[in-house]
């Protein structure tokens with residue numbers, strides 16, 4: 001069997017560099033990558049992302065939301081499995097990814113850390129058990145000062161999990177995000193979001209349910225973003241053998 005060739009969009013980014021290391025550590029072949037800011041020693045750089053897809057069996061993309069639809073379309077055109085980790089996608093950008101997944105298998109995950117994916121499952125169960133009229137769901141996240149989107153993709157994923165547990169959608173629940181000034185009282189059933197930014201915090205998420213007489217909270221902390229890179233390479237190996245469809249990390253981890 002030939003060695004899996006994995007390509008990386010945004011190979012010189014914080015995630016891209018770690019992904020390159022983890023691809024090699026996994027025994028796969030590093031097909032190369034794209035970068036605007038120069039390369040890594042010994043790594044093939046492609047100026048055209050289409051050429052990266054052509055040279056790879058699977059492509060991993062941790063760049064930014066604005067590139068997600070174009071890269072997913074390239075994955076479909078080249079019939080190449082695709083792993084997407086970028087956060088901050090709009091509804092339209094997510095729809096474009098889902099469209100491409102009719103043609104080629106795509107893993108799109110808000111967070112590739114196993115612990116966070118367990119947290120998603122727990123969030124859904126907790127929300128199903130705690131009545132929305134009594135237990136207000138609030139999500140607090142903190143990330144490094146360079147992060148450009150808020151709330152984080154993981155925070156939104158947690159909000160979606162809470163809404164699912166309540167038998168509805170995040171849109172239906174309503175998001176109370178970035179409260180400031182005279183906001184009026186909290187809406188019953190809404191899901192609150194607060195985003196902190198500072199220093200080099202890799203990623204912290206707390207989901208809490210606050211009622212009149214008690215509060216329950218779950219927290220996940222990532223100490224090293226390598227946890228995401230290891231998960232994404234695992235997803236790349238997994239998706240390389242799947243049928244077309246839109247998957248997330250719970251499928252990769254066998255939690256689906």
Ligand SMILES: NC(=O)C1=CN([C@@H]2O[C@H](COP(=O)(O)OP(=O)(O)OC[C@H]3O[C@@H](n4cnc5c(N)ncnc54)[C@H](OP(=O)(O)O)[C@@H]3O)[C@@H](O)[C@H]2O)C=CC1
Nearest residue numbers: 010012013014015035036037062063085086087110111112
């Ligand atoms: N799902 C998950 O588990 C995780 C998701 N993320 C998400 O991954 C994304 C990247 O994060 P991070 O690595 O910290 O970010 P960085 O800013 O460090 O890296 C982004 C990379 O994307 C490249 N890039 C950005 N815009 C373009 C463009 N228009 N054309 C070509 N290349 C481009 C950059 O290239 P250049 O360096 O040349 O500018 C850079 O290599 C974010 O959306 C983040 O939220 C991050 C961690 C975990």
Ligand SMILES: O=C(O)C1=N[C@H](C(=O)O)C[C@H](O)C1
Nearest residue numbers: 087110111147152153154203
């Ligand atoms: O930008 C980051 O760093 C991270 N982004 C993802 C998100 O938006 O949830 C995942 C992780 O929290 C790190």
